[in-house]
Amino acid sequence: xxxxxxxxxxxxxxxxxxxxxxxxxxxxxxxxxxxxxxxxxxxxxxxxxxxxxxxxxxxxxxxxxxxxxxxxxxxxxxxxxxxxxxxxxxxxxxxxxxxxxxxxxxxxxxxxxxxxxxxxxxxxxxxxxxxxxxxxxxxxxxxxxxxxxxxxxxxxxxxxxxxxxxxxxxxxxxxxxxxxxxxxxxxxxxxxxxxxxxxxxxxxxxxxxxxxxxxxxxxxxxxxxxxxxxxxxxxxxxxxxxxxxxxxxxxxxxxxxxxxxxxxxxxxxxxxxxxxxxxxxxxxxxxxxxxxxxxxxxxxxxxxxxxxxxxxx
Ligand code: NAP
Ligand code: 8YV
Numbered sequence: 281x282x283x284x285x286x287x288x289x290x291x292x293x294x295x296x297x298x299x300x301x302x303x304x305x306x307x308x309x310x311x312x313x314x315x316x317x318x319x320x321x322x323x324x325x326x327x328x329x330x331x332x333x334x335x336x337x338x339x340x341x342x343x344x345x346x347x348x349x350x351x352x353x354x355x356x357x358x359x360x361x362x363x364x365x366x367x368x369x370x371x372x373x374x375x376x377x378x379x380x381x382x383x384x385x386x387x388x389x390x391x392x393x394x395x396x397x398x399x400x401x402x403x404x405x406x407x408x409x410x411x412x413x414x415x416x417x418x419x420x421x422x423x424x425x426x427x428x429x430x431x432x433x434x435x436x437x438x439x440x441x442x443x444x445x446x447x448x449x450x451x452x453x454x455x456x457x458x459x460x461x462x463x464x465x466x467x468x469x470x471x472x473x474x475x476x477x478x479x480x481x482x483x484x485x486x487x488x489x490x491x492x493x494x495x496x497x498x499x500x501x502x503x504x505x506x507x508x509x510x511x512x513x514x515x516x517x518x519x520x521x522x523x524x525x526x527x528x529x530x531x532x533x534x535x536x537x538x539x540x541x542x543x544x545x546x547x548x549x550x551x552x553x554x555x556x557x558x559x560x561x562x563x564x565x566x567x568x569x570x571x572x573x574x575x576x577x578x579x580x581x582x583x584x585x586x587x588x589x590x591x592x593x
Contacts, residue, residue, distance in 0.1 A: 379570070497520060
C-alpha cells in the first residue's frame with residue numbers, strides 16, 4: 281500500500297506540472313471519475329488535500345472531512361468558497377506573483393493587437409487583400425496615449441511599468457490610493473472619461489461584479505478601447521456588446537468571459553473591432569510550470585501542518 285498522501289484534484293491544469301504530483305501524492309482525478317460521489321466516499325477517511333483550477337464549493341469540502349488544505353491553481357480564487365473553507369478550518373492557497381510578468385506582457389500584447397488590429401491584418405494578408413485592395417486602413421497609435429488601469433496590485437503594477445516603456449500617461453482606480461507616481465482616480469467613470477485605454481485587472485467576485493458597466497463604457501467612448509484580462513464578471517457583457525454594436529465604444533480586447541469557455545456569438549461576429557482570446561494570459565510553459573509547482577508546495581505544506589507558502593485565508 282502507498283505511503284504517499286492522497287490528493288483530490290477537482291479540475292486539471294498544465295499536464296507537465298500535474299505529472300510531477302505523482303512523486304509526492306496518490307492523485308485522485310475527480311473530473312475524470314464517472315462515479316464522483318463514489319470516488320469522494322472512497323477517500324473520505326484519509327484525504328487531507330484538495331487542489332483545482334476552477335471551482336471548489338462546500339459540497340466537496342463536506343465530502344472530505346479530513347481536508348486541511350485547498351491548493352488553488354490561479355491567483356484569482358473567486359471560484360473557491362473561501363468562507364466555507366475557513367468555517368471548516370481548511371486553509372486555502374493561490375498562485376500569486378509567479379504569473380504577474382506573464383499576464384502583464386499579455387495585457388500589453390492584447391492592447392497592441394486590438395489597437396493596431398494585428399489579427400485583422402493577418403486575415404487581410406491571408407485573404408489576398410493586400411494584393412487585390414492595397415494597403416489596409418490605418419490603425420490607432422498606442423504609445424504616448426492615456427491608459428487607465430482598473431486594479432493596481434501585483435499584476436496591475438507590472439502592466440503600469442510596461443505602459444511607462446510605451447511612454448503612456450498612466451492613471452489607475454482602486455479602492456484607495458497607492459504610493460506610486462501615477463494619477464489616482466477614486467471614481468472609475470471619471471477615469472474612463474479621461475483615458476484612451478482601460479485595462480481591467482481586478483479580482484473577480486461579488487465586490488467587482490459589473491464594475492465596467494454602461495456608464496463606464498460610455499465614458500470611455502467611441503474612440504476608447506477596453507482590455508479585460510481580469511474576470512468576465514468584472515464587465516457587464518450585455519452592456520459591452522451593445523456599446524460595441526452601437527459604436528459607443530471603439531474596440532475591445534478580451535481574454536476572459538462570463539461563461540467560459542462559451543463566448544457570446546455577438547462578440548464572435550464582431551471581427552473588426554473585437555479581439556478574442558481563450559483566457560490564456562498566464563498560459564506559457566514556464567509560468568504554468570511555476571504555478572503548478574506552487575500548488576504542489578502549498579498542498580505538501582498544508583498536509584504537513586506547516587504554514588502555506590501563499591495563503592489566502
Ligand atoms: P492583487 O495583487 O490582489 O491586486 C488586485 C488589485 O485590485 C488591487 O490593486 C486592489 O486594490 C484592486 N481591487 C480589488 N477590489 C477592488 C474593487 N472593488 N474596486 C477597485 N479596485 C479593487 O491581484 P493580482 O495578483 O494583481 O491579480 C488580479 C486578478 O487578475 C486576479 O484576481 C485574477 O482574477 C486576474 N487574473 C487573470 C488572469 C488571466 O489569465 N486573464 C491571470 C492572472 C490573474 P485595493 O485593494 O486598493 O482596492
Ligand atoms: C489561469 C488566472 O488561467 O491566475 C488566474 O487567476 O485566471 C489564470 O492564470 C487560471 O487560473 C487557470 O487555472
